[in-house]
Amino acid sequence: MSRRITEQELVTELDASLRRGGGTVFEVTGPPGSGRAAVLRRVARHVTGARVITASASAFESDVDGSVHGLVTADLDAGPLVLVLDDAQWLDETSTRLFRALLRRIHRVPVTVVLATAGLGTAAEDALAGLAEDGAVTTPPWYVVRLPEPVADEDLLARTLHLLAEEDIRLLRALAVCGERAPAAELAEVEHLDQALLRLQCLGLVTGERLTGGVGRAVLAGVSEEQRDDLRARAVVLGHRAALGFGRMSAILHDAPPVGSPWALPVLRREAAVLASAGRTADAARLLARALREPAGEATRADLLVRLALCELDHAPEAADRRLAQVLRLTGPEVSGARVRAADVLACRERFGASRRAIENALSHPDLSESEQEVLTALYWYVEGEPGELAVPAFPDAPEDPVCQGIAAWRLARSGNGDAVALARRALVVRGPGPFAPRLAAADVLSWAAEYESALDGVDAALVDARRCGARVAVAEAMVLRCAVRLRQGRVVGAAEDLADVEAELPRRSWSPLLAARHLVLEVVLLLAAGMVDEARLALVREMPAGGHGLTCAWRLFAHGVVALVTDPATAAGPFVECGRHLRDVDVITHSVLPWRLLAAMSHRAAGEPAAAEDLIAEACAVVERWGVPQIVEDTRGFVDVVRAMPEGEAARAFVEQFFPVHLNRPRG
Numbered sequence: 001m002s003r004r005i006t007e008q009e010l011v012t013e014l015d016a017s018l019r020r021g022g023g024t025v026f027e028v029t030g031p032p033g034s035g036r037a038a039v040l041r042r043v044a045r046h047v048t049g050a051r052v053i054t055a056s057a058s059a060f061e062s063d064v065d066g067s068v069h070g071l072v073t074a075d076l077d078a079g080p081l082v083l084v085l086d087d088a089q090w091l092d093e094t095s096t097r098l099f100r101a102l103l104r105r106i107h108r109v110p111v112t113v114v115l116a117t118a119g120l121g122t123a124a125e126d127a128l129a130g131l132a133e134d135g136a137v138t139t140p141p142w143y144v145v146r147l148p149e150p151v152a153d154e155d156l157l158a159r160t161l162h163l164l165a166e167e168d169i170r171l172l173r174a175l176a177v178c179g180e181r182a183p184a185a186e187l188a189e190v191e192h193l194d195q196a197l198l199r200l201q202c203l204g205l206v207t208g209e210r211l212t213g214g215v216g217r218a219v220l221a222g223v224s225e226e227q228r229d230d231l232r233a234r235a236v237v238l239g240h241r242a243a244l245g246f247g248r249m250s251a252i253l254h255d256a257p258p259v260g261s262p263w264a265l266p267v268l269r270r271e272a273a274v275l276a277s278a279g280r281t282a283d284a285a286r287l288l289a290r291a292l293r294e295p296a297g298e299a300t301r302a303d304l305l306v307r308l309a310l311c312e313l314d315h316a317p318e319a320a321d322r323r324l325a326q327v328l329r330l331t332g333p334e335v336s337g338a339r340v341r342a343a344d345v346l347a348c349r350e351r352f353g354a355s356r357r358a359i360e361n362a363l364s365h366p367d368l369s370e371s372e373q374e375v376l377t378a379l380y381w382y383v384e385g386e387p388g389e390l391a392v393p394a395f396p397d398a399p400e401d402p403v404c405q406g407i408a409a410w411r412l413a414r415s416g417n418g419d420a421v422a423l424a425r426r427a428l429v430v431r432g433p434g435p436f437a438p439r440l441a442a443a444d445v446l447s448w449a450a451e452y453e454s455a456l457d458g459v460d461a462a463l464v465d466a467r468r469c470g471a472r473v474a475v476a477e478a479m480v481l482r483c484a485v486r487l488r489q490g491r492v493v494g495a496a497e498d499l500a501d502v503e504a505e506l507p508r509r510s511w512s513p514l515l516a517a518r519h520l521v522l523e524v525v526l527l528l529a530a531g532m533v534d535e536a537r538l539a540l541v542r543e544m545p546a547g548g549h550g551l552t553c554a555w556r557l558f559a560h561g562v563v564a565l566v567t568d569p570a571t572a573a574g575p576f577v578e579c580g581r582h583l584r585d586v587d588v589i590t591h592s593v594l595p596w597r598l599l600a601a602m603s604h605r606a607a608g609e610p611a612a613a614e615d616l617i618a619e620a621c622a623v624v625e626r627w628g629v630p631q632i633v634e635d636t637r638g639f640v641d642v643v644r645a646m647p648e649g650e651a652a653r654a655f656v657e658q659f660f661p662v663h664l665n666r667p668r669g
Contacts (some may be wrong), residue, residue: 004143022082029117029145177228269307325342346358356380414593439462440478452485483499597616606652
């Protein structure tokens, strides 16, 4: 296999080759203008103690058999020898064949070969590329030096273009628009395409069959915007006729004016899906934005807006939120599905007031079906925030719609109502592309009830469907939830893997405040479980300060409390009790979301305040008894025994450090 080295390393490795007596290949590759010839001249001047043969292949002699071979073969038996060959991409067939034979036995002859190629994709280059990966050849070293693209000299480029024939200019403009020879030749009306390409390659304007950097911009600068649009419109028609395929057609369509043909939208949408699935969401977003310029019905436009928002979430989250809100302002029954999808993504985004107001706006439409109104109402009450100006209907505790049952279960469970578990089980019967927020809410409830495997099944099913739909925000939410469930099971390694994958799926800049706060708690617990106390402190510093209100503030305070419990147990009660206050503000009573009461009780015990600890223990037990889940009741009783064994003073810290890996890596929330 070839090994890539830098231009500076070339001389060092060349000296080592000469000391060994040769048997090494150095390939210098780069487009026209990148300085290949200058590198070869420096190499030839540097060589001492060996003969140097320099040769250069020529595009104009590439069909003359033996044109290069005859220059060098006479001296190959009298080593040591350095063979320097420029423009190897133009080796004729006979020279290529004999050169291949030389390279196959180079480890037995005192020859060092330094060759330069331009990356034009010629037959000679293909043969050399095959040799570079051939084990029979690369037993001795084969080094590759890749030179960067040259910076376009605009003055030289302008002078060169000025001297070109009209036919060559037409071809350059066609290539700038099409990027492919098939439609470009017809668009430019070039009769002898190969000869024209060869002329442009020799001038460094074309590499292979593509324009060298800066050329496309220069040749299109000489025509008006109207002429450019005409070129692009004609290129679209020719490309479609030539059946270029989705990838090339989407590239041509990207800069073309709207074509209005029925095949344009599917091409753009299909290629955007391919790019998004490969992680190239910014490129996919550009194609979807272009697709919105094509004429389409309201349902299609709404679908495109949702797809565009899903692609923008990782690099332009504010723009994505605006697109989703735009969909929720659309009226008419034909956009019902897109409205629900947009509301679901906003619910997963947890943008609090902004998400709630956008969903509230959709609920004001007079043409909603009964099922759509029920789902939107459920999502409205799922998102934290103050009620808006409109009178949104109250959400029932036991809806018939299975999509809504997950959110109903979540709302009941927050207040510690044991009826929530059966609702959550029914909600997870739903499969398919959406909505995801109710399914994840139901899985969360089952995890609070210690039904961990059922919760994981629900999370994994939602994860698969969310990936298939490109709903990366739902994927990130599912990963955070799966991390929490595995942590409750004591599966620390799996939990850590899930947490690491969250940022790979969705960058931090796209996280909602609540997602960031939940991630912080899980990160801190995992770090402390691994004994990495300093790293846990740093994680707290990296996140925003624990201000604000509601769930986000509660989770951040919980993270601060956990770190304080390990580092200075007597001080941890403050953030834990404040965490509980914020949870109560949003009607979260259950002990299973965050076990703040018993951890605060531990802190009170460490501070020598047993009465305050007992008050919190009694409150926690009452909440758990009302919840009524046998496994949670049993676990809580065991936790209470640990709390009551908490020593005071200096011994408290050692007690927590011993206790932490066993118990605190299984928080209920």
